[in-house]
Amino acid sequence: MFQTTNPATGQPGEALPIDDEAAIEAKLAAADKAWRKWRLTPADERAALLARIADAFEHERERLARIAVCEMGKTYKSALAEVDKCAAGLRHYAEHGPAMLEPVTIATADGTPARALWRPMGPVLAIMPWNFPYWQVVRFLAPTLLGGNVGLLKHASITQGCAQAIVEMVDKAGAPAGLFQNLAVKSQAVEAILADDRIVAATLTGSEGAGAKVAEATGRLLKKVVLELGGSDPFIVMPSADLDEAAKVAAKARIQNAGQSCICAKRMIIHTDVYDAFLERFEAAMRAVTIGDPMDDVDMGPLSSFEQRDTVVDQVAKAQAEGARLLFGAEQPPMPGAYLTPGILVDVPRDAPTAQEELFGPVAMLFRAADIDDAIALANDVPFGLGSSVWTQDAGERERFERDIAAGMIAVNRMLASIPEAPFGGIKRSGHGRELGPWGLHEFLNLTAVLG
Incomplete structure (x- = not known):
């Protein structure tokens, strides 16, 4: 059984069954059967299903939000926002997705008629994490179903209630049997499922390992x-930036989802001319964060x-042993649950092992940069390359950042976020491939050339 635990109280929650071999086989067979018919379903009918799934999310938003709160501890207001984002993402693909599937006419030198067609691949396995238990799944689910594929979900062990709820939303929308299913399995079962010939592709959001x-x-295979x-996203602040706004957004970006987001700002890289002024504002914003019952x-x-x-906690202690100074925070408050207060680490040695790691919690690392070259070098001096946020009013500096920051995504004078219209993904050890937009839709489609 999967035993959930409410991280706000430490009390056990619902116990949910694990699929045995017979259940896994039944789900794989159902997925294969569903795909053979779904691939022939017109795109406008697939889009209509997505719109109905969005309706189900909106109708059940409060119940869905409460499940996420109890299983992984995010605040109720952020859980509601996540459910709403899922509905918006589904509606985006319902409205704009069919046009992304249109054949592409190719101009040829000798006038030969040529087209490129997007065609579905088959059942796709999604291995998803607990930190955004609905949105992470929906940004796979929506383009997968729209493209004519079917989906199998292997969700995190601690969010199996969320996984079941997503399946319920798809079923309530009238999806054909087997179109989207949750494989209630542990990580050890994944390799054998991947090896099954009925699984044609996979997507994973999670750790490097x-x-x-x-x-x-x-x-x-x-x-x-x-x-x-993973990511250890830089948040770069230059002298021309609005320091009040940058500090406020930096705190929000660091403590979002209790610091448990791949694209949370984790390394604050501040130009030396405004370092002290920024730190004063940032510390005040971090100290003002309220913590409690989600x-x-x-x-x-x-x-x-x-x-x-x-x-x-162990990473913070390690950073201190390496020479960093804990300015404040990173403490376990006297309350039940897995709480940790926001904190700031300063004077982190650039060559410290912790400076190369992802801190997946509400603790920021601050670094001082001598100039823009130093800021870019420091931003890129990690094995990750997921997202980044840069703060400047100088057009030349913006151009440098856009050209030289080694990341899949760059936010300028704002907090980085995923949106349905734009590609989401990273480089280096942050992964490869893209989600969202037409790029995410096309990742799991076969591109077929037709000549003549």
Whole structure:
């Protein structure tokens, strides 16, 4: 059984069954059967299903939000926002997706008629994390179903209630049997499922270690894979920036989802001319963060689990042993649950091992940059390349950042966020491939050339 735990109280939640071999086989067979018919379903009918799934999310938004709060501790208001984002993402693909599937006419030198067609591949396995238990799944689900594929979900162990709820939303929308199913399995079962001939591709959002294992397995099997892995995103502030706004957004970006987001700002890289002024504002904003019962109107609830909280505590202690100074915070408050107060690490040695790691919790690392070249060098001096946020009013500096920051995404004078219209993904050890927009839709479609 999967045993969930409410991270706000430490009390056990619902116990949910694990699929045995017979259940896995039944779901794989159902997925294969569903795909053979779904691939022939017109795009406008697929889009209509997405719109109905969006309706189901909106109708059940409060119940869905409460499940997420109880399973992984995000605040109720942020859980509601996540459910609403899912509905918006589904509606985006329902409205604009069919046009993304239109054949592309190709101009040829000798006038030969030529077209490129987008065609579905088959059942796709999605291995998804707990931190955004609905949105991470929906940004796979919507383009997968629209493209004529079917989806199988392997969700995180601690968010199996969320996984079941998503399946319910799809079923309530009238989806054919087998079109989208949750494989209630643990990580050890993934490799055998990937090896099944009925699975044609996979996508994973998660840790480097999990991504490496899935990449190795899919590479050996010659199957397509998209990986969205960790990040240690830089938040760069230059002298021309609006410091009040930058500091306010930096705090929000660091404590979003209790710091448990791949694209949270994690390394604050501040130009030396405004370092002290920024730190004063940033510290005030971080100290003002309210913590408590995630069902209340607070800024931050607990971390997703006691294990996750302890991992961050250990990383902070390691950083201090390496020479960093804990300015304040990173403490376990006297309350039940996996809580950790926001904190700031300063004077982190650039060559410290912790400076190369992802801190998946509400603790920021601050670095001082001498100039723009130093800021870019420091931003790129990690094995990750997911997102970044740069703050400047100088057009030349903006051009430099856009050209030289080694990341899949760059936000300028704003907090980085995923939106349905834009490609989402990273480079280096942050993964490869893209989600969202037409790019995410096309990742799991076969491109067929037709000549004549």
